[in-house]
Amino acid sequence: MYEGEIASVLVTEQQIQDKINELAKQIAADYARDGVTGDLLLVGVLKGAVMFMTDFARALPMPAQLEFMAVSSYGSATSSSGVVRILKDLDRDIAGKHVLIVEDIVDSGLTLSWLLKNLASRNPASLEVCSLLRKPEAVKVDVPVRYVGFDIPNEFVVGYGLDYAERYRDLPYIGTLDPKVYSS
C-alpha cells in the first residue's frame, strides 16, 4: 500500500498498541484513585482520532461512553491556520460528566487550546486530555495535556488516523511522507 510514498516509520504498529495498553491502565488507575466511579466520557476529535479512540476505548479497563466532535483547522494544508471551525458538535450535554478528550496529535496546540476552552464552558465535572502524539518543538500555545503517548520531531506525519489531503489515515503505523508526495 502507498508504494514509495512513505519515507520513514516513526512509530510502529506494535509500539502504538503497547503504548495504548499502558495509557489505558494508567488512566483507569488515576480515575479510580480520584474516586471516579461512574462512566468516563471520551470525546474523540474527528477524524484524526478515530483509530486511537476505538483502540483506546477497548483497552481501557473501566466503562466509557463515546462522543465525537469534528473541528477543522488544517483543511488540506500541512500547517494549522489557527482558525478552528466546529464541523460537528457533541450530541449531548457534558455538564457534570468526567470528560477525557482523545486526540491524535498536539501540533501547534491551537486546536486543543480552543477545544479545552469550548468544553470547559459547558461545566464538565472534570476535563483532561489524552493525545497519542505531541510535537514539543511545534507548540505555539501551552496546553495542559495530562496524557501523551509519544513526543515526536517537528515533521509532518501520517497514518493511524492522521492524513495528508485525506489520504494515509488507514495505515496502522505513524510515518513521514516522501517529499515527492507534496510536489505532485
Ligand SMILES: O=P(O)(O)OC[C@H]1O[C@H](OP(=O)(O)OP(=O)(O)O)[C@H](O)[C@@H]1O
Ligand atoms: O495542534 P494543532 O496544530 O492544532 O493540530 C492538531 C489537529 O490538527 C489535526 O486535525 P485536522 O484539522 O487535520 O482534521 P482531521 O483530524 O479531520 O484530519 C489533528 O487531527 C488535530 O486535531
Ligand code: HPA
Ligand atoms: O503532522 C501532522 N500530520 C497530519 N495531520 C496533522 N495535524 C496536525 N499535525 C499533523
Ligand SMILES: [Mg+2]
Ligand atoms: Mg487532517
